[in-house]
Amino acid sequence: MRTRLAIKIHALLERYFPERRLFLRSDTDTRFIRLRPSTQLLAFAGSSFIVAWAIVATAILLMDSIGSGNFREQAKRDQETYQLRLNEISNQRDARSSEALAAQGRFNAALDQISKMQSQLLASETRRRELETGIEVIQATLRRTMKQRDAARLNIAALEATENGAGVSSLNGNLDATGVQTLALALAETAQERDDIFARAQNAVQQAEDMELELKLLEAQNDQIFSQLEDAMTVSVEPLEKMFQAAGLSTKSLLEEVRRGYNGQGGPLLPISVSTSGGELTPDAKRANALLNGLDRLNMYRIAAETVPFANPVKSAVRFTSGFGMRWGRMHKGADFAGPTGTNIYSTADGVVAHAGWLSGYGRLIKIKHANGIETRYAHLAKIRVNVGQRVSRGDHIGDMGNSGRSTGTHLHYEVRVNGTAVNPMKFIKAARDVF
Structure with a gap:
């Protein structure tokens, strides 16, 4: 059975791979190599495998080369894009840094102006109180002088009535002509003093009105300065808060950490505020304290930013x-x-x-x-x-x-x-x- 199958397979192979002989001739001898159909089939299969492998390997190399070229081109484009983005980010960072420095300078200048305005307000308040005290003294003196004038007029009227009723002889016994003249001069001096005091009182009232107007102008200017400072504070603090939040950091814990690290007496975070010597805070004092607290917060954010790898x-x-x-x-x-x-x-x-x-x-x-x-x-x-x-x-x-x-x-x-x-x-x- 096996022999018949082998004969059939051999006959089938003979159709496509007939037996061949390769003759090798030398000077003295001739030899041949017999190539059976099965040998030729094995040789053909091996050659076909080698050719197919070469074709597949060549295709893989070509595809890899093309893919590598595309990858390199893409990487090069990504590199150029990233480099341009880095340059743009660097320019934006420099611009924001310049703006922050300028805002800080404006804030410091405005803070100095606030200090000057506060000093002027305190001086104006002191002058106003002094003027009010002076006006009260002048009014008291004026009232006393007017009482003295009225009393003098009553004395003169009494003297005149005595002179007309009792006669010159009786008046000479109590008051001579020199006394009357002296009393008249005293009354004249009192009247002049009264007029001077009244003029000074009018002048003091006018100065008080001028001071009140000046105080209102200072308050309006002060309000404008406060508004500018509050806007500058908002512009300065909000980007810092957003920066920490974008990095996934808690601003509350950051500020607490900074406070713990800078709580020594006389340090950069020494609490500052506007005092009114135990009295109730005015609206301007409250706004000034809010600005000072904002400046303190801005300073703490600046310190915290130095310790975060931005x-x-x-x-x-x-x-x-x-x-x-x-x-x-x-x-x-x-x-x-x-x-x-x-x-x-x-x-x-x-x-x-x-x-x-x-x-x-x-x-x-x-x-x-x-x-x-x-x-x-x-x-x-x-x-x-x-x-x-x-x-x-x-x-x-x-x-x-x-x-x-x-x-x-x-x-x-x-x-x-x-x-x-x-x-x-x-x-x-x-x-x-x-x-x-």
Whole structure:
């Protein structure tokens, strides 16, 4: 049975692959190689497989080359777009920084003007009270003088009646002509004094009216200044609050942290207010206190912003090569910036260096501890320029970009951690885009 099947298969193969012989002739001998149908079939199948494999491999290489070219072009376009966006963000940040500085200058100037206006108001109030006291004294003196005048007139009338009724002889016995003349002069002087006091009283009333008008003008000007300051305060504080909220930070906890760190006597957050020596606060005093409290809040926001990593760790032209999130099936806990070896790396916030050395896959790594449980990491460095325990400020040069550790090229791996949990660092950089 098997023999018949083999004969049939052999006959079928003979149709397509007839037996062939290859003769090899030499000078003294002739030999041949017998190519059976099964051998030819195996050779044909092997050749077909090799040709098919070559075609498939060539197609895969061509598709990979085309795909790589498209990917490189797309990456190049993304790089150019990102670079343009970075330049635009940098320009916007510089513009907002200039506006913030200008607003701060205007606020300081307005605050100085408020102080001057308060001094003028206090001086005007003092002058007004002095004038009121002077007017009261003048009025009392005037009333006393008028009483004396009336009494003198009664005495004169009595003297005249005595002179007409009793005769000159009896009057000479009690009052001579010299006494009458002296009394007349005294009455004249009293009348003149009365007129002078009345004129001074009128002048004092006019001055009081002028002072009242001046006080109203000062109050109107003061109200305008307060309105401008309140608007400037709103413009200055709201962007800072939005910046912290966009970064996912609680402004309440930030301000409490700043208060705990700056509660010493005579420090930058020493409470300030307008006092009225225990009396009830006037509306202007309340507005001034509200502005001073707003300035205190603005100052605390400024201090808090220095301790939060809102800045960019690289100021040179670099490529953003990888973001925060899943990459190749693993969690990428930071952002990667690629650039030339030795590119300066800067601290993104005030803090204390907690680590400055080699750490497994990170290579040369710098860890900086900031306030509010925030930590930043700068990995794969070529050189470290800070020491453990050193206090750094935002913008300080802390290291150079390199390719140390588990890295495929020169770049900076930048991380931000809040209470030990890695968060997207671009969230902080974007949050400060319209402020710094």
